[in-house]
Each structure stands twice: as C-alpha cells, then as structure tokens.
Amino acid sequence: MSEQAMKLVVVGASGRMGQALIRIIHATEGATLHAAVGREGSPFLGKDAGEIAGLGPVGVSLTDDPLTAFLHADGVIDFTRPETTVVYAGLAAQARIVHVIGTTGCSLDDEARISAAARHARIVKSGNMSLGVNLLSVLVQQAAQALPADEWDIEVLEMHHKHKVDAPSGTALLLGNAAANGRGIDLADNSVRVRDGHTGARTSGSIGFATLRGGSVIGDHSVILAGEGEMVTLSHSAGDRSIFARGAVKAALWARDRKPDLYSMLDVLGLSSR
Ligand SMILES: NC(=O)C1=CN([C@@H]2O[C@H](COP(=O)(O)OP(=O)(O)OC[C@H]3O[C@@H](n4cnc5c(N)ncnc54)[C@H](OP(=O)(O)O)[C@@H]3O)[C@@H](O)[C@H]2O)C=CC1
Numbered sequence: 001m002s003e004q005a006m007k008l009v010v011v012g013a014s015g016r017m018g019q020a021l022i023r024i025i026h027a028t029e030g031a032t033l034h035a036a037v038g039r040e041g042s043p044f045l046g047k048d049a050g051e052i053a054g055l056g057p058v059g060v061s062l063t064d065d066p067l068t069a070f071l072h073a074d075g076v077i078d079f080t081r082p083e084t085t086v087v088y089a090g091l092a093a094q095a096r097i098v099h100v101i102g103t104t105g106c107s108l109d110d111e112a113r114i115s116a117a118a119r120h121a122r123i124v125k126s127g128n129m130s131l132g133v134n135l136l137s138v139l140v141q142q143a144a145q146a147l148p149a150d151e152w153d154i155e156v157l158e159m160h161h162k163h164k165v166d167a168p169s170g171t172a173l174l175l176g177n178a179a180a181n182g183r184g185i186d187l188a189d190n191s192v193r194v195r196d197g198h199t200g201a202r203t204s205g206s207i208g209f210a211t212l213r214g215g216s217v218i219g220d221h222s223v224i225l226a227g228e229g230e231m232v233t234l235s236h237s238a239g240d241r242s243i244f245a246r247g248a249v250k251a252a253l254w255a256r257d258r259k260p261d262l263y264s265m266l267d268v269l270g271l272s273s274r
C-alpha cells in the first residue's frame with residue numbers, strides 16, 4: 001500500500017521561491033500543498049496560493065497563522081528571512097515535523113538556534129538546494145585538496161539579481177567552505193569577504209569573495225583557482241528557480257523517515273562524506 005502524500009506547508013509563499021515551490025509541489029507525486037503562510041499584513045493574505053503562483057486555484061488560501069498551518073502538516077519548506085526562519089524552526093520542532101530551510105544570511109546566533117531545534121526536528125538546511133551546486137561543491141573540495149595552498153589562490157565570485165539582500169550568497173559561502181574543507185582549514189579564519197582601498201598584497205592561503213548584484217540574474221557562481229601561469233574555473237549558472245524548489249521538495253520527502261538532526265543537501269543527494 002502506498003504511503004499518504006506528504007503534507008507540506010510553504011512559508012513565504014508569495015515570494016519568488018515560495019511561488020516556485022507551490023508550482024513544484026503541485027507537480028510532484030507524493031507531495032501535496034497543505035498550507036501557505038505569508039507575512040502578517042501581506043496584501044496576498046486570503047488569496048489562493050495557486051493563483052499567486054500562476055497555476056490557477058488549488059483551494060489553499062494564504063494565511064498568517066503558522067501555528068494552525070503546521071498543526072496537521074508533515075513538513076514545512078522555508079525560503080524567507082533569517083529572523084523568520086528561526087521562529088519557524090522552533091514551531092516545526094514543537095510540531096515534530098520536517099523543516100527544509102533554504103533561507104540564507106543567517107548569523108551565528110541564528111545557526112545556533114536552528115541547531116538547537118534540530119534536537120527535536122528533522123531539518124535539512126543548505127545555501128543551495130540544486131543538484132548542480134552540490135556536485136560543484138564536491139569538485140571544489142577535491143580541487144582545493146589537490147592544489148597546494150601556497151601556490152594556488154582561491155576566489156569565489158557570485159552574481160545575483162538586484163533584490164538580493166545578503167552577501168556573500170549562501171552558495172558562495174557553501175563553496176568557500178568546501179574549499180576550506182579541502183585544505184583542512186576553517187573558512188572563518190581564512191576568508192577575505194571585502195576588499196577596498198590599499199589592501200596590500202593577497203594573503204597566501206586565504207579564500208576571497210567577490211559579490212556582484214544586478215538585473216534578474218537567478219544565481220551565477222564561480223570558484224577560481226589561480227596558480228602561476230594557469231587558472232582553473234569551476235562554475236554553475238542557475239537558469240530557473242525550479243532547480244532550488246525541486247531540491248527542497250526532494251529534501252522534505254527524504255527527511256520524512258529520518259531521525260531528528262540537522263542535515264544538508266549533500267546528505268539528501270548521497271554526496272556527503274559523513
Ligand atoms: N537555498 C537555496 O537553494 C536558495 C535560497 N534562497 C534564499 O531564500 C530566501 C528567499 O528568497 P526569495 O524567495 O528570492 O525572496 P523573497 O523576498 O521573494 O521572498 C521571501 C518571502 O518571505 C516572506 N516573509 C518575510 N517575512 C515573513 C514572515 N514573518 N512570515 C511569512 N513570510 C514572510 C516575504 O513576504 P513579503 O514579500 O510580504 O515581505 C516573501 O514573500 C533568501 O534568503 C534567499 O537567499 C533563494 C533561492 C535558492
């Protein structure tokens with residue numbers, strides 16, 4: 001006998017990713033849209049989530065009441081803001097449901113609160129839910145491990161649409177972490193996130209970040225490994241937000257039968273070395 005479709009709540013449902021998620025859930029066998037949550041005061045409250053996402057009516061209206069939305073749900077998919085995500089992590093833990101977190105720009109304190117929630121909830125969190133970027137991170141780790149740090153400089157370059165509010169992007173940090181892991185170092189102690197003015201020469205072994213913002217770019221990332229007289233560039237370009245939404249729904253379905261913990265997309269995709 002087949003398992004019942006997983007009842008998913010989309011929070012931030014009227015946002016760019018929220019709408020992509022509603023469309024992907026609608027098209028995914030084994031998943032169903034249980035509720036759609038928006039910000040208090042949102043002009044979309046009461047409107048049909050399918051209409052908001054351009055699908056036509058699906059019989060689920062946007063609500064600002066997450067408690068009721070989470071009550072009989074199996075999971076919540078969250079691409080919102082850090083301050084909102086930490087609140088939802090607590091609520092999802094209380095409800096003992098899966099929480100898939102795509103939100104980027106979380107502070108160390110936010111991360112600590114999410115880890116605490118993962119003692120009771122199955123949380124999957126990643127700065128990028130696409131298969132391509134997660135595969136890229138494995139390749140970056142291998143390249144960083146293979147190339148001597150005193151001879152090869154690593155720079156992470158990203159470009160996103162003009163509405164993005166955090167920098168460097170979650171993906172850039174994910175790729176920077178992969179490079180740091182490959183070198184066996186801690187990214188926080190070795191990253192250069194901004195350069196301006198008379199900076200002096202590049203510190204050997206550091207991992208640099210450069211951020212571009214403009215237009216409607218969904219997400220372009222390159223990891224540049226620059227040596228003496230040669231350069232290797234590993235890159236990914238997102239053509240459509242559905243790649244993130246498909247990954248997030250896959251993560252929710254994967255986490256359904258797991259024990260409470262904080263998982264990554266590498267775990268979901270079977271690319272993790274842990
Ligand atoms: N991990 C990944 O693969 C990806 C991650 N992201 C990340 O996802 C996040 C969202 O991105 P994007 O969709 O482009 O941003 P949007 O601004 O389009 O969407 C965010 C949504 O969250 C809503 N929101 C804000 N506060 C609340 C609240 N308290 N309760 C409910 N909803 C709330 C906003 O509502 P309102 O508009 O009314 O304020 C908005 O609808 C970002 O952090 C981004 O970096 C994006 C793509 C892929």
Ligand SMILES: O=C(O)C1=N[C@H](C(=O)O)C[C@H](O)C1
Pocket residue numbers: 104127128160164168169170171172218219220238
């Ligand atoms: O804000 C976005 O749009 C995106 N955010 C994620 C990030 O910060 O890396 C993922 C993707 O690149 C799109």
